[in-house]
Amino acid sequence: MQQTEMDALEKLTDISRNYKAFLYDCDGTLADNMEAHRLTYVKVAADHGLEITGDIVYELAGWPTVKVVEEINRRHHTNLDPEKFNELKYRLFLDEYIDLTQPVTTVVDHLKSHAGKVKIGVVSGGSREAVEKTLNILKIRGLVEVIVCAGETLHGKPFPDPFLKAAAELGIAPEDCIVFEDAEPGVTAAKAAGMAWVRIDQL
Numbered sequence: 001m002q003q004t005e006m007d008a009l010e011k012l013t014d015i016s017r018n019y020k021a022f023l024y025d026c027d028g029t030l031a032d033n034m035e036a037h038r039l040t041y042v043k044v045a046a047d048h049g050l051e052i053t054g055d056i057v058y059e060l061a062g063w064p065t066v067k068v069v070e071e072i073n074r075r076h077h078t079n080l081d082p083e084k085f086n087e088l089k090y091r092l093f094l095d096e097y098i099d100l101t102q103p104v105t106t107v108v109d110h111l112k113s114h115a116g117k118v119k120i121g122v123v124s125g126g127s128r129e130a131v132e133k134t135l136n137i138l139k140i141r142g143l144v145e146v147i148v149c150a151g152e153t154l155h156g157k158p159f160p161d162p163f164l165k166a167a168a169e170l171g172i173a174p175e176d177c178i179v180f181e182d183a184e185p186g187v188t189a190a191k192a193a194g195m196a197w198v199r200i201d202q203l
């Protein structure tokens with residue numbers, strides 16, 4: 001862990017505000033697994049005869065897989081089935097690539113240091129199966145009190161629904177929550193939910 005990053009994160013958290021809940025995104029925020037996702041996209045695309053670098057995964061971080069595939073189709077003039085691609089990518093990621101996941105040490109340590117002092121939630125655009133497995137790999141599942149995942153609200157990020165659901169399940173008012181995110185859709189969702197937020201990729 002870089003102590004300067006940890007100090008910056010603590011400063012941005014502004015504990016003087018007495019937040020009652022910390023809500024963390026998963027992929028890219030707690031979990032360093034973007035390269036694993038990139039490799040999965042590359043493999044599934046290659047199996048369909050399309051060679052990509054996978055850089056689009058970083059560019060469109062936070063987008064649902066279906067939307068990323070639609071953008072791949074637009075840029076490469078292809079006709080990949082977004083839903084089928086999503087299913088194949090999901091299974092491949094869980095079966096072959098998820099174990100490449102590493103912690104974003106600064107953020108994981110931040111969560112650990114505040115667990116038991118505030119309510120802890122994870123709000124992700126990923127599936128519950130993938131998020132649960134990821135948190136177990138990071139050895140922090142037992143510290144997380146509420147998890148909200150893709151498909152569990154009417155709208156996902158960048159809409160506020162997932163963060164509002166997490167706050168409601170924790171019994172905490174939105175204005176007493178602070179969100180930790182690495183991508184614009186999550187920040188937009190946090191703002192719309194009336195919550196404070198920190199962009200951890202800008203530490």
